Amino acid sequence: MKQETEEQQDFVKEVTKMSVDFDRWYTDVIRKAELADWSGVRGMMVVRPYGWAMWEAITRAFDDMIKESGHENWAFPLLIPREYLMKEAEHIEGFAPEVAWVTRAGGNMEELEEPLAVRPTSETIIGPLIKRYIQSHRDLPKLTNQWNSVVRWEMRSRLFLRSREFWWQEGHTFHASAREAMDEVALILGYYRSIAEDWLAIPVLTGKKSPAETFPGAVYTLTLEGLMRDSLALQTGTSHYFGQNFARAYDISFSNRENERELCYSTSWGISTRLVGALVMAHGDDSGIIVPPKVAPIQVIVVPIFRDDEGRAKVERFIESWAPELKAAGIRHRVDWRDERPGDKYAHWELKGVPLRLNVGGRDADAGQVEMVDRLTR
Numbered sequence: 344m345k346q347e348t349e350e351q352q353d354f355v356k357e358v359t360k361m362s363v364d365f366d367r368w369y370t371d372v373i374r375k376a377e378l379a380d381w382s383g384v385r386g387m388m389v390v391r392p393y394g395w396a397m398w399e400a401i402t403r404a405f406d407d408m409i410k411e412s413g414h415e416n417w418a419f420p421l422l423i424p425r426e427y428l429m430k431e432a433e434h435i436e437g438f439a440p441e442v443a444w445v446t447r448a449g450g451n452m453e454e455l456e457e458p459l460a461v462r463p464t465s466e467t468i469i470g471p472l473i474k475r476y477i478q479s480h481r482d483l484p485k486l487t488n489q490w491n492s493v494v495r496w497e498m499r500s501r502l503f504l505r506s507r508e509f510w511w512q513e514g515h516t517f518h519a520s521a522r523e524a525m526d527e528v529a530l531i532l533g534y535y536r537s538i539a540e541d542w543l544a545i546p547v548l549t550g551k552k553s554p555a556e557t558f559p560g561a562v563y564t565l566t567l568e569g570l571m572r573d574s575l576a577l578q579t580g581t582s583h584y585f586g587q588n589f590a591r592a593y594d595i596s597f598s599n600r601e602n603e604r605e606l607c608y609s610t611s612w613g614i615s616t617r618l619v620g621a622l623v624m625a626h627g628d629d630s631g632i633i634v635p636p637k638v639a640p641i642q643v644i645v646v647p648i649f650r651d652d653e654g655r656a657k658v659e660r661f662i663e664s665w666a667p668e669l670k671a672a673g674i675r676h677r678v679d680w681r682d683e684r685p686g687d688k689y690a691h692w693e694l695k696g697v698p699l700r701l702n703v704g705g706r707d708a709d710a711g712q713v714e715m716v717d718r719l720t721r
Contacts, residue, residue, distance in 0.1 A: 357371075358371040358372050358375055358629070358630075358631065358694070359371050360629045361572070361627065361628060361629055362629070365572070365573045368627075368629075369502075369620075369623060369624060370501075370502060372623065372627060372631055372632055372694070373394075373502050373503065373620075373623060374502075375631075375694060376393065376631055376632055376694050376695045376696070377391050377392075377393045377394070377695070378390070378391060378393055378394030378397070378502075378503075378619065378623070378632075379391055379394045379502050379503060379619075380502075381500075381502070384507075385500070385507075386496075386497055386500040386506055386507035387506060387507050387508045388500075388502055388503070388506045388508075390510070390616065390619075392640075393640055393695065394503075394619055396640035397619050397622065397634070397638045397639075397640060398510065398616050398618075398619055400542070400637065400638035400639075400640075401538060401542065401543075401614075401618055401619075401638060402490065402512070404538060404542050404637075405512065405534065405538055405614065406490075406512075408534045408537070409486075409488055409514065409531075409534070412486075412530065413484075413486050414486040414487070414488050414514065414516075415486060415487060415488070416487075416488050416489060416490065417487045417488070417489050418489055418491075419465050419468050419469055419472065419489055419491075420462075420468055421461065421462055421491075422445060422459040422460065422461065422462070423459065423460040423461075423462055423465075423467055423468045424457055424459060424460075425444075425457050425458045425459070425460065426457065427467045427468060427470075427471055428442070428460050428467045430467065430592045430593060431466070431467060431470075431560055431588075431589060431592040431593075436559065438463045438464070438495070438559060440496070441463055441495040441496045441497065442460050442461070442463055442495075442496065443460070443461040443463075443494045443495075443496050443507075444458045444459065444460055444461070445458065445459040445460075445461060446458050461493075461494040462491075462493050462494070463493055463494060463495045464493060464513060464611070464613075465489065465491075465493075465513055465515065466515065466560070466589055466611055469487065469515050470589055470590075470592070470593035470595060471593050473485060473487065473515070473517065473595065474593060474594065474595045474596075477517060477595060477596075477597050477607065478597060478598065479597055479598045480519050480597055480598065480599050480600055482597065483517060483518055483519045483597060483607070484516055484517060484518045484519070484523060484527070485516065485517040486514075486516045486527075487514065487515050487516065488512055488513070488514040488515075489512065489513060490510075490511075490512050491510070491511070491513070492508050492509060492510045492511070493508070493509065493511065493513075494507055494508050495507060495509075501620075502620065503616055503617055503619050503620030503623070504577070504617055504620045509615050509616050509617065510615060510616045511613050511614060511615030511616065512613060512614060512615075513611060513612070513613045514531060514610070514611060514612045514613065515609065515610070515611045516609065516610045516611075517590070517595060517607040517608070517609050518607060518608045518609070518610075519597065519599065519605075519607070519608070520608060521586065521608050523608070524584060524585075524586075524608035524609065524610050525584055527610050528565055528582045528583065528584045528610050528612070529565070529582075531582045531610075531612045532549060532565045532567060532580070532582045532612075535567045535579070535580035535582070535612075535614055536549060536567060538580075538614065538618070539567060539569060539579055539580070539618075539621075541637075542635065542637045542638055543618065543621070543622050543625070543635055543637075543638060544625070544626065544635040545569045545570070545579070545621055545622065545625045545626075546569070546570045546625075547567050547568060547569050547570065547579065548567075548568045548570070548576065549565065549566065549567055549568070550565070550566060550568070551563055551564065551565055551566070552564040552565070552566050552581075557583075558581065558583045558611075560585060560588050560589060561583040561584060561585050561588070561611075562584050562585060562586040562588065563583075563584050564581055564582070564583045564584075565581065565582045565583075565584075566578055566580070566581050566582075567579050567580040567581070569621045569624075569625060570625070571621070571624040571625055572624055572625060572626075572627065573624070577617075577620075577621050577624065578617075579614065579617060579618055579621050580612075580613070580614040580618075581612065581613065582610065582611075582612035583610060583611050583612060584610055585608070585609045585610060585611070586608060586609075587606040587607070587608055587609075588609075589609050590606040590607040590608070590609055591606055594606075595607045595609070622634070622635070622638070626696070627696070630690070630693045630694060631693050631694030631695060631696055632694070632695065632696035633696045633698075633718055633719055634695075634696035634697065634698060634718075635698070636698045636699075639675065639696070639697060639698050640675065641675055641676065641677050641692075641695075641697050642674050642675045642676060642697070642698055642699065643669060643674055643675070643676040643677075643697070643698070643699045643700075643701060644676070644677055644679060644692045644697045644699070644700050644701070645662060645666070645676065645677070645678040645679065645700075645701045645703060646679050646685060646688050646689065646692070646700060646701065646702050646703065647659065647662065647678065647679070647680065647703050647704075648685050648702060648703065648704035648705075649704065649705060650705075654705045657705055657708050657709075658703055658704065658705060658707075658708050660708070661703065661707070661708035661711075662678060662703055666678065679692070685702070689716075692718075693718060693721070696718060697718060698717070698718050698719070699715060699716070699717060699718065700715070700716040700718070700721075701713045701714070701715055701716075702714040702716065
């Protein structure tokens with residue numbers, strides 16, 4: 344995959360054809376369809392409202408899943424003391440090249456007594472804090488999740504797929520037995536598969552990472568690999584079993600049923616805004632992206648067609664006679680009254696991947712009908 348440069352035109356005038364250059368098509372379509380763009384900080388992106396709405400749909404779906412199974416959302420600090428990070432040598436070794444550090448603060452830029460890491464992931468801040476709330480086997484399992492952004496100082500940037508800051512959920516759970524923790528790892532991978540297949544319509548493969556690719560500090564890692572249009576696989580979610588490794592490093596223990604101290608078994612797992620990039624790479628054509636209805640910010644776009652004020656009034660009355668039914672049915676829709684030619688509107692909404700377009704002209708209003716155009720099969 345080619346490295347993407349950030350020194351690009353302010354506006355993408357034309358989307359490169361997928362068949363000509365898939366990587367260029369991917370970048371062009373994300374920027375022109377207004378999903379995301381680069382910011383003023385190298386390697387960090389701005390997620391625009393249309394792209395963020397897709398991520399919000401994913402977060403709502405997954406949040407419902409984990410809450411149904413007893414998980415709770417927490418909020419842990421952004422900054423991690425160096426001391427905490429260094430307690431888990433294997434973990435920090437795996438992340439060391441990507442960690443960003445805060446070394447100075449305040450108006451006088453005074454040097455801190457101890458550097459603070461900007462979280463690349465939160466195991467090392469959660470461990471020392473969560474132990475306060477685990478004393479007995481009755482306190483387990485402790486099923487935590489948080490929605491946040493993390494920073495990893497990537498050298499190669501690509502919108503949604505690889506950026507120095509990205510948004511995700513990270514789950515961290517603590518259990519009384521290895522079997523319970525391993526079941527948790529499998530459960531979450533099943534949730535991720537449901538998000539990919541049922542919500543994003545992305546075909547996936549699941550399996551166990553090789554030892555070389557296992558998450559730093561984990562016993563094993565289960566992975567979800569999405570199959571993309573360029574015939575490559577993209578990692579779209581991971582679920583890690585730590586055994587007692589992290590609990591040992593941070594002394595996270597509990598009093599078991601025999602009243603003996605025992606180390607917890609822990610897991611962690613995450614999906615991120617990379618899923619939006621996966622959606623784009625899995626669905627699309629030379630005209631733009633194709634957004635699955637469940638996560639589409641706009642599921643139905645209505646395009647009025649008229650020549651004069653009288654024609655507009657007729658079409659508007661007709662649309663107003665049935666548009667409330669779309670809202671009542673919970674269908675996310677919009678009527679495009681912009682002063683643009685119909686053909687330009689068609690191209691605009693095809694670029695943005697709206698699943699269904701309703702074209703409504705004067706003759707349609709007279710006949711009490713609309714022209715329906717499916718983005719997938721148009």
